[in-house]
Every structure is written in structure tokens, then in C-alpha cells.
Amino acid sequence: MKTRSIFGMVVTAFWVSTNFGGTVLDAETRKTEAVETKRQVGRPSTSSAPEKTKKARKIIDVSVRKGNDGVTRVTIIGDGELGPYETLKVGPPSRLALDIKDVDTRLRQVPIKKGDPVIKEVRIGRHPDKVRFVFYPVGDKVPPYQIGRSEDRLEVSFGSEPKTEREKVVSAKSPVSKPLEVQRASEAIKPQPDVFKEVPSGAAQVPASSSNPQETPVRAEPEKGLETGLSVNEVVEEALQNNPEILAAKKKWEVYKEKIPQAFALPDPMLGFGITNLPTNFSFRKEDMTMKEISVSQMFPFPGKRPLMKEMAEKEAEAIYTEIQSKMWQVIKEVKAAYYDLSHVYRATEVIQRNKEILEGFARIAETRYSVGEGIQQDVVKAHVEISKMVDELFMQNQKKKALEAKLNALLNRPPETAVKRPAEVVFRRLSLSVAELQQMALEGNPGLKGMKKMIEAKEKAHDLAKREYYPDFTFKFAYGQRDNGPDMKRRDMFTGMMEVNIPIFYKSKQERKVAETQAEIQTADAQYRAMRNEILFMVADMASMIQRVEKQIELYKTGIIPQAGLQIASAMSAYRVNKADFMTLLDSQMTLYKYELEYHQALTEYEKNVASLEMVLGKELFQKGEAK
16 A cells, blocks of 8 residues: 555656646646645655755746835746846847846746836847846936846846946856845946847736735736747738739739820821822923922810820729739738648647657556556557557648748748748737727728729729710821922922811710710629628628637637646546546546647637638738737
């Protein structure tokens, strides 16, 4: 019984440390629980032997507090003793950077409460060997500050007068009992080049704790684009500049733009040469009216025709311009779909790899129980089968990754072999607009509807021009005739002027038919516009309902399904430890959580793709700087 009890405690410790270290729910808190469980299982320590402080590997929390003394305190907490740190000023604009060595974090940004008189923004950047915190002051200069170390945290206080001593780098091996290390922010530190990119902040929030229970903690949230991966805005901007389909649409618009001055131009004048009244003996001196003549003629359309032709060409060019916008939004949708699918592949790979490691741990447990006669060989085989399935899934995800990278390179007009950076983490942003508001936005901004309106206006101009065809055009002609002198007299040269008018006597079969033709084209375009309008209203309502459904699904996964699946694993593990549940129950519980985690990330991907499709219909972005419009 003693052996079984110790084995049960080891199983519990292994399961807690392995299974709860990487799920989507409070990963860092569960990691701390796992450490505490391991300490309970291990041999108790004596009071005379001091416990060695574990070195921090991750920063798990950041909180910002504004005290009554006017001092803003930023507390950075790790999962152990934080390593050495270094500060430097960068600018312009002036700001303070704090580099903490040998740690990583999942946090991206810490927003500051409105009205803070000292610090307006805190950003977080991940580097291979450090985490960088960037503090943006309210004024033009970094305010006085001091940095204090206490066990697993650093506290940066802004607005307090620092002590006189200053340390550029503080060793992580400093004892906890050592007085707080301080730095004078007012002293000159050599400015560094501006290496931080101004990017919009994300909207998803991760709870942050506060050491003072009376103060409301600020919530840390991810920031896209600050050295954390490829942001969706980067790929969209590159696609808008380089995509061949967009460039072709722009060239097509330039073609129609060049037709506008042509439509307003007059017909080319006519230059004529001729001989008039030449006798049959081909003598230029016998007859008085024999002349060598040169003439110039010009046709002028009836007043009002040329402006109508120009306006019609302008409307057609404007309609073609909306095709550029339609093509841009279509490319944006395709780019975002490929981007979010690629992001899902990365997240799914992480989930599969983590689940594979957990299953490997289960396999070791099953092997151990089988070796001591408390388990069956079927449990061991089943665990290894599931591990093999995970390996196959990793192969599949790698193949999807290569295909999506190739598709993204094609949309960006890159060479196929170009490496694609890892996409940034997807941030869930709730859509707060109603269906009626979205439909109104679509009616006002959809490029296709705008193009149909312009085409209707162009057809109306063509109809007005057809009515003008009942009126004649005018041709003016001027000629100069040169006559040779006769035998007995001197002859003068002669000028000739003439105006010609076309007579539309066949208007029944020509002009009237043209008017009827243009009227039918107007009616056709108007019917197409109404059909497109109805289709767009339906698409908006359908997409909005899908987005709302996925929103609820995501919330259900976050607050209900995944936490409950985690509790199910805990219950199965407890029952398995005391031989009240078999290994298959434990394994099925873990596989259920694995399935739900994949479905959660798939729901996030589908949500973003649906939003991109809705943006294409609206012709407008729904989110800016992480906030819903």
C-alpha cells in the first residue's frame, strides 16, 4: 500500500505539471500549481537548509498601479527570480527601454489607464534572448524613475525622485536581502536609434494581477507587429502594392481615363486639293473658271453633343475605378484567408505537439503500471497508437503549412521559395455592429454597387446623346482657287466658303431605334443594380449571423467547454490514481480536450475569415487598432 500511495502521488505530480503547463486557460497559474505539487511530493526540506530560488524563464504578469502619492508603479512578475536587466533611453520620441535577460513571455502590451500623468503607454517586445519593455512618457522627457527587485518581480516606479547611485546592468545573482537597486532616469544615457515600429495595439485582453487588492489591475493585451511575428496588416499592404490583379485593374482604369479627352475632341479637319472646270484640252488658260483649288473643312457636332460624350466617358471611367476597389477587397479577403489559415496551422501544430508530449507521459505511466503488475499491456499499446496519430497529424500540418506559404507568396507576387515569417497570434475582437448598421454600410460602401450606379449614369448620358442625334451636325468648308492669266487678260484668284448639314430623314429606322436601345440599357442596368442590392443585403445578414454564431461559440469554448474538459481530466486522473477508472477513460478525456482546443483555434480562424468576407462586401474595414468601428 505504501508503494501504491507513493506511485499515485508521482502520477498526480507528473500529470499536473505536464497537462496544465500549456493549455489555453491560465497556463502560468497551472505551472505554479505543478511546481507546488512537486514540492509536496518531494522530500521535506529542513529549516536549516535554505531553499535555492528558481531562475525565472517566463514573465507571467504585468500590472500598473497609480498611487495616491502621484507615483505610477509598473510591477513585472516572473515564474522565478528574474535575470539581469539593462535600461537605455531611445528616441525620438523620448522613451525608456528595459531589457530583462534570459526570459520569454506571452504578453504583448500593457495599456495605461486614461488620465495617468506620467506614463501613457507600455509596450512589450520579444527577442531571442530577452524581453524588452518600452515606457512612453506623457511629456517630452522620461520622468525620474527607480527600479526595485524583490524575489520574483521588478518594480519600476515613475515620478519618484531616485537615489544618487545608478546601475546600468544588475546581476541576477544579487541576494534578495540586498537593498533595492535604483537608477537615476534624469542622468544622461546615450540615446539609441529608433528601432521600435509604431503599430496598432490589439484588443484581446489577458488578466493581470495586482499586488494591492485595493487597486484595479490593468489588463495586459497582445500587440501586433512589435517583433512578435508577421502581422496581417503587413501582408495586406504588400499585396495592395504588388498583387498583379490589382495592377491590371489599375491599368484598365488608366485606359478608360484616357478616353475622356478623346470623347470631347472635335473630328479631324479635312484638307483637300483639286482642279475645277478644266476643259478637255487640259488648258489652264483658255477658260476663266479653271482653277487649281485647296480646301479645308471641319465638322462641328450639334451643340450639346460633345459635353454629353465627355460626361458619358467620365462615368464609364468612374465605373471602372470601382472595379479596382472591388479587386483590392477581393485580394485582401484572399490574403487574410491564407494568413489566418497559416496562423491556424501554427497554433494547431503547437496543440498537437503539446498533446503528443502529454500522451508520451501517459504512455510512461502505463508502462510503469504494467511493469509493477497494476496495468495491462493494452493501455500501453493504445497510448502509443495515439502518439503515432499525433505524429501523422504533425506531418499533415507541415504539408498544409508549405501549401499556404506558397499561396501567400503567389498573392504577394513573391518568388515561390520566399520564406514566410510566423504569423502573429490571432486576437479575438468582438463585432459590436447590428445587422441593420452593417447593411447600411454595405449600401454606402460596396464597390460593386457604386460601379453599377456609375454605369446607370453613363447609360443615361448615352440616352440623352441619342436624343441629340435628331439634330444635324455642321460642316464648314473654305477653299482657295488659283487661276492662270489668259492670253488677253489677267485673272484674279478666288475664295470659296460652304456649310454642309446632314439631314436625319431616316430617323424612324436610325435615331428612334438608338433612343429605344439606350432606354433598354438603362432599364437593364437598373434591374441589375436592384438584384445586386438585394443579394448584398442577404449576404450581409447571412455573414453577420455566422459571425455572431462563431462569437458565441468562441466564448463557449473559453468559458465552458475547455474548462469543463480540463476538470474532466482532473477527475479522470484522480479516479485512475486510486484504481476507480481505467486508462482508457483518462486517455479519452485527454483526447477530448485536444479536440476542443483544435476546434477553438479553428473557430478563431473561421471568425477572422468571415470578418474578412464581410469587409469585402462592405468595402470597409471593421476593425482599426484592435477596436471595432
